Every structure is written in C-alpha cells, then in structure tokens.
Amino acid sequence: MPRELSVFGALMPSLLFVFVFSLLLQWGVDHLSARxxxxxxxxxxxxxxxxVFVCLFCTLGLLALN
Known part of the structure; x- marks a missing residue:
C-alpha cells in the first residue's frame, strides 16, 4: 500500500482511510454493545x-500495510 494517496490533488496518508474505517467499525460495535x-x-x-478502537485501528493498519 502506498504511503500517500492523492485525493483531488491533495496528498493524504493512507492510514487516514484506515482510521475512518476503524471509526465506522467501532461505531457499529459500540451500537451493538449498547443494544x-x-x-x-x-x-x-x-x-x-x-x-476497542485502538485494537481495531492497529489490526486494520497492520493488515493494510502488509
């Protein structure tokens, strides 16, 4: 996976997308836990x-960078 991705001409770190995906997953886990x-x-x-968020982010980050 490249270190930086171009989004509309702006370079963003690739872990930013992993971070956002981790937030969405954590939100879902939090919703189920509360329910x-x-x-x-x-x-x-x-x-x-x-x-839970740290575990999700670290796991997805390690999987994405390999």
Missing part, C-alpha cells in the same frame, strides 16, 4: 470504547 446491554457489566465504558 445488548454490555455496558451494564463494564466498569468504565469510555475506556472500553477507546480500547
């Missing part, structure tokens, strides 16, 4: 949200 009541059993929901 099924997972947050009632979690001590600190914002910390769980951050941890």
């Amino acid at each position: 099924f009541g997972l947050y009632r059993h979690i001590w600190n929901p914002p910390l769980l949200r951050l941890a």
Whole structure:
C-alpha cells in the first residue's frame, strides 16, 4: 500500500482511510454493545470504547500495510 494517496490533488496518508474505517467499525460495535446491554457489566465504558478502537485501528493498519 502506498504511503500517500492523492485525493483531488491533495496528498493524504493512507492510514487516514484506515482510521475512518476503524471509526465506522467501532461505531457499529459500540451500537451493538449498547443494544445488548454490555455496558451494564463494564466498569468504565469510555475506556472500553477507546480500547476497542485502538485494537481495531492497529489490526486494520497492520493488515493494510502488509
């Protein structure tokens, strides 16, 4: 995967698209977790949200750069 992608003439880092995709996936996971009541059993929901996002972003970033 190239390090930079041209979007309308502006160079953007390729991890920006991985970041946006990770945000969308995290939003979906967060929505499902709230719907099924997972947050009632979690001590600190914002910390769980951050941890899930970091795990998704790192996994997708490593997969995209290989």
